[in-house]
Amino acid sequence: xxxxxxxxxxxxxxxxxxxxxxxxxxxxxxxxxxxxxxxxxxxxxxxxxxxxxxxxxxxxxxxxxxxxxxxxxxxxxxxxxxxxxxxxxxxxxxxxxxxxxxxxxxxxxxxxxxxxxxxxxxxxxxxxxxxxxxxxxxxxxxxxxxxxxxxxxxxxxxxxxxxxxxxxxxxxxxxxxxxxxxxxxxxxxxxxxxxxxxxxxxxxxxxxxxxxxxxxxxxxxxxxxxxxxxxxxxxxxxxxxxxxxxxxxxxxxxxxxxxxxxxxxxxxxxxxxxxxxxxxxxxxxxxxxxxxxxxxxxxxxxxxxxxxxxxxxxxxxxxxxxxxxxxxxxxxxxxxxxxxxxxxxxxxxxxxxxxxxxxxxxxxxxxxxxxxxxxxxxxxxxxxxxxxxxxxxxxxxxx
Numbered sequence: 474x475x476x477x478x479x480x481x482x483x484x485x486x487x488x489x490x491x492x493x494x495x496x497x498x499x500x501x502x503x504x505x506x507x508x509x510x511x512x513x514x515x516x517x518x519x520x521x522x523x524x525x526x527x528x529x530x531x532x533x534x535x536x537x538x539x540x541x542x543x544x545x546x547x548x549x550x551x552x553x554x555x556x557x558x559x560x561x562x563x564x565x566x567x568x569x570x571x572x573x574x575x576x577x578x579x580x581x582x583x584x585x586x587x588x589x590x591x592x593x594x595x596x597x598x599x600x601x602x603x604x605x606x607x608x609x610x611x612x613x614x615x616x617x618x619x620x621x622x623x624x625x626x627x628x629x630x631x632x633x634x635x636x637x638x639x640x641x642x643x644x645x646x647x648x649x650x651x652x653x654x655x656x657x658x659x660x661x662x663x664x665x666x667x668x669x670x671x672x673x674x675x676x677x678x679x680x681x682x683x684x685x686x687x688x689x690x691x692x693x694x695x696x697x698x699x700x701x702x703x704x705x706x707x708x709x710x711x712x713x714x715x716x717x718x719x720x721x722x723x724x725x726x727x728x729x730x731x732x733x734x735x736x737x738x739x740x741x742x743x744x745x746x747x748x749x750x751x752x753x754x755x756x757x758x759x760x761x762x763x764x765x766x767x768x769x770x771x772x773x774x775x776x777x778x779x780x781x782x783x784x785x786x787x788x789x790x791x792x793x794x795x796x797x798x799x800x801x802x803x804x805x806x807x808x809x810x811x812x813x814x815x816x817x818x819x820x821x822x823x824x825x826x827x828x829x830x831x832x833x834x835x836x837x838x839x840x841x842x843x844x845x846x847x848x849x850x851x852x853x854x855x856x857x858x859x860x861x862x863x864x865x866x867x868x869x870x871x872x
Contacts (some may be wrong), residue, residue, distance in 0.1 A: 474758040477855055478749070478806045479573070481724075481763070482789065483566075484770035484815020486826025487529075488537030491558055493825045498564075498813075499566075501824035503774065504533055506817040507540050509784070510779045518543065519783050521790040523797070527808065527831045528554025528841075535844065536827040552833025553870060555842035557850060559812070560866075564823045567675045567699050569811025570727045570765075574706035575852025575864035582586050582642035583673035587614045591638050596668060603664050611637040611647075616821040617680055617691065618776060621647050626686040630651070634661060635680075640822035642675035647691075650681045655694055666698045675700060691771075693740035697726035707852040708732030708761065710861045716759035719752050721745055724765045742768040742785060746792045753799060759859060774814025775821045782816050797833070805834040805858060807851060832870070842870040 486503040491808065493499050511519045520528070528550030534540060536556040561578035562566035568578040585591040590612040601608060608631070610624045615637040621628075624635050627765045635647040644665050648658040658679050666677045678723060679696040682689050702786060709732035717734040722745050725736040729798070739745035749764045756762060766789065773782035793808075800806065813826030832854075845851075849867030857869040 474801065474803055475859060476753075476756050476758070476760045476762070476801065476804045477858060478753065478762045479584050479764065479851075480749070480767050480793075480806060480808045481570075481573070481765045482808065482810050483765055483767050484774040484812060484814035484823065485827050485829065486815065486824060487533045487556055488539070488827045490825045490827050496564060496825040498815075498818070498825040501782045501815040501818055501826050502537055502539070503813040503815045503824065503826060504529070504817055504829075505537055505539055505541060507779055510817060511783045520787050523771070523790045523794040523806075524786075524831075526550065527552050527833055529829060529831060530830065531841070532556050532829050535841070543805065549638045550839050552831060552837050553840050553842050554832075555845055555870070556827045556831045557809070557830050557848045558827055560847045560849075563642065564812045564825045565675055565813055567702075567727055569828070569848065570724070571702045571706060572848035573706070573809060573811065574702070574708055574728070574732075574815045575849050575856065575867055576702045576704050576706050577847060577849055577866055578703070580703075581673075584640070584642055584676050585638040585644075585672075587615075587640075589613045592636070592644075593672075596672070597636075599668055600665055603668070604661050606633065606661075607631060609636045611635045611761035613637055614639055616775060617645065617647065617771075621680075621682050621691070625682065625689045627650065629686075629868055634658070640820075642673070643678055644669050644674055644676075645678045645680050647682060647791065648679040649762060650683050650692060650694065655681055659696060662696065662698055670700075689823040693738065695723065697723055699727055699729045700729050701729035704865070706732050707855050707861065707864060708763070710856065710864075711759065711761055711859055714759070714859075714861060715760065716859060717757065719760065719762045721748050721752065721762065722765035722767055724763045727765070730834045741773055742766045742789060743792065746796070750796060751800060761855065761859075770814050772815055774823075777816045777818075777821060779816045800834055802835045805832060807854075809848075809851060830870075845870065
């Protein structure tokens with residue numbers, strides 16, 4: 474029986490990519506800079522023994538050429554380890570996920586400018602009219618948590634949704650679940666999805682929140698409306714050969730629900746890990762479980778919360794230690810990421826970085842798999858593992 478599990482640590486980059494300068498991300502290193510910041514305070518030294526045992530430290534060294542204090546580089550990793558370089562344009566979530574699944578994005582997304590107002594007047598007028606709204610708030614680049622703190626009270630008073638964007642190809646709508654309504658928010662997103670197509674925008678994202686002024690917080694009812702991948706991913710190919718793809722977290726949304734057999738939502742990294750373990754217990758032959766651990770990105774990376782990110786890494790590591798003994802003999806697990814989001818960098822946007830590629834399982838041969846020249850090597854590896862037709866892009870590291 475063959476089963477594969479992707480544990481995608483959303484935003485967990487391990488060093489500035491070869492073209493980071495083009496994106497203004499020189500010096501970005503999500504893992505390395507978090508490690509160094511925590512090392513400055515000896516009482517909060519980052520403890521991630523399981524990830525290091527799987528080769529994370531050595532993969533980071535190969536990617537960044539930086540040695541981290543206290544990391545044992547003489548360790549013999551318990552799996553295959555290396556790093557991958559993104560060939561897709563941009564540093565967006567869909568681009569990273571699709572390239573991992575074998576389909577790089579070799580076109581430019583549309584983006585909204587950082588100068589206020591960010592959205593074209595024509596777009597907003599159509600959005601307000603078709604949604605039957607009294608108006609909107611925001612209309613700017615913003616951090617999602619900051620803007621609801623700033624505009625949440627006015628949103629409740631006026632019934633105007635908060636509409637904002639970022640350096641990613643996104644149109645985001647925030648609204649209060651109780652005062653505005655979750656289904657109403659989803660309706661607005663459906664309208665916006667159609668309207669932004671002419672601007673080549675990758676995602677429309679519903680950002681629901683609850684609470685009262687001074688104590689707002691976002692809920693797990695986020696919804697991403699993505700355009701579909703431009704061609705068949707390894708997920709599609711597995712489904713076409715009677716395989717099964719279980720998407721956990723926001724994974725199904727990112728693939729526009731294509732190549733997905735079953736979708737499971739979760740509230741936070743630990744719940745997502747629990748859902749992954751539960752899915753593994755009953756997963757049959759030719760099953761791919763693909764889990765996105767969103768907290769690293771949304772709660773800590775974008776919010777530039779180094780301490781929170783470090784604690785989330787430690788919690789993930791402890792769960793990973795308990796997860797490994799649950800694997801069956803032919804199972805393979807790939808730990809990776811979709812981009813970086815270095816919390817030590819200025820701003821609140823993603824960072825253009827290499828991603829870790831850590832593959833392990835009872836029968837996986839421990840080895841250094843080097844620099845992978847595209848994230849698509851992961852998709853090609855899965856294609857070979859499941860004995861599917863080869864993907865157009867990438868080289869398998871099983872061969």
